[in-house]
Amino acid sequence: MSPRAKLAVVVVAVLLLASGSLGYVLHSAHRGPQQAAAEGSFTLEGPGLYFRDTATGRIARQSLDAPRGPRTGGGPVCERFYAAGDTAVCLRREPGVPPRAYAVILDRRLHEVRRIAVPGIPNRARVSASGRMLSWTVFAVGDSYATTAFSTRTSILDLRTGYLIKSMEEIPLTLGGARHHAPDVNYWGVTFARDDNRFYATVSTKGRTYLVEGNMADWSAKALRENAECPSLSPDNTRIAFKKKVSDDPAAPWRLYVLDLATLSEHPLAERHSVDDQAAWLDDRTVAYALPGGAGRASDVWTAPADGSGAPRLVAEGASSPVAVR
Template identity: 85%
Template sequence: MNPRTQLAVLVTTILLLAGGSLGYVLHSTHRKPQLAAGDGSFTLEGPGLYFRDTATGRIAHQPLGTPRGARAGGGPACERFYAAGDTAVCLRREPGVPPRAYAIVLDRHLREVRRVAVPGIPNRARVSASGRMLSWTVFAVGDSYATSAFSTRTAILDLRSGYLIKSMEEIPLTLAGARYHAPDVNYWGVTFARDDNLFYATVSTKGHTYLVRGNMADWSATALRENAECPSLSPDNTRIAFKKKVSDDTAAPWRLYVLDLATMREHPLAERGSVDDQAAWLDDRTVAYALPGRAGRASDTWAVPADGSGAPRLLAEGASSPVSLG
């Protein structure tokens, strides 16, 4: 093949490759997002316990007070899920190169309202009681709170205004009575008050974790106490369930506690196992959470009295991300 012919073949090959790449980009840009909904008949209309079925990866429903096996499936595929009011948030990863993750906002009929790309591995999700405020946390680096080698990104979305805060890290933080700045500040595990203005979250810095109270109106956060992670505000807004580090054993470092916000006194719950979860209140008396499952199951959902009495009871086998809807 003479040099002129070789050049022509090379130019043609480059143009074909470029055209294919451009076509892929255009196709990806205009591809309609897939709906997160399941089979169409599954909604959030019925009262009871909703959770992620770890065998299928889809959201399932189980009426409270019924046998553990009496569940209805067919909900959307999610890695983390939460719902309140008429709103749900579903965190899911979708295949691709590179893989993508999304926070998908759903209505009560599980129809997609909004989709936000998230830069990491889905980890925590919450919706305010009214359904207006949403938050989610993803791991940006690593995959466990049990090590120091992780970084999180926590977002807050106001559905009423449409305003999205992609990362909380720049919120003005007051720690020990003074304005605090540090490059290693990380936030995770937001929980909202009924007024859609106040919220609580975890902040970590310099190897310590703190419970902070945030204010949406003036966009500020104040540390309330140390060693409190993944807070969950009770329906009556008087107490916070949280996980507290009680051991340096990385296999079992935490225990569930409840904090009274009026007195700032805490007490442990009857669950003595290590809970790496953001607990969910079923009502003002009961806290639910996920633990590693038995018999090869990825996780099971348990419940325990919020006053520290009683004993844990198994709510749903092969279940995570529990939420109670009335």
């Protein structure tokens, strides 16, 4: 075979391999969202504790009255999930060139109604009690709140108007009674009040974190106190569960606390392990959260009484991202 013929054979082989690989990638990217959708029988119609099954990556459900009881699978594939009213938000990474992440908005039957590309690693998600207001946080740089080398982007979506705030960073911030401007301002972990106007979030700046109260109507935020991360507003809107930094040990820096909004007094929960999660209220008396799992599991869901009494209780093995649907 002449050198020119050999070259032609090599070129054809390379083209065939490239087209086959591209076809596989495109096929995987095409089938990803379909495989990631919820099965037809899995909806939000039934009350229960919904969570991410870490073995399958899909959302599962079990009875609120049967901790560690049988679970029903078949929900959508999500890395973070939350639901309220008739709405759910599912943060998901999907294959592609390059891989992409999305905030997928779902209705009560878990049918997709909107999809928004998100520039980072899915991390936090919340829906207001009415189902109207949604928020999500992604890591833009790094992958841990335990270091200073991270950057987040937090978005807010109003489903009634369709208006999307892609990043909260430009919200006017009042800190210590004065308007605060700094290039390092970073927001994460939004939680909404029942009026769909007031919200709470974490802001970090100058190496410190603060709990802020925000107002959607006039688009403003003010710091309420220092050292409060990943807030979660109670169903009665009177208290906030949050993680407080109590140690410089990077392996165990936080502890869960509850803050009374009327008095700004706080108390720790019975859970003494470090919790790196945005807790979820199952009702006005109980807080749920994820911890690293036992027996090699990625994580488990636990609960603790919100008043600081009692003891933690394991409610779902191999689970994360809990939310109560009633």
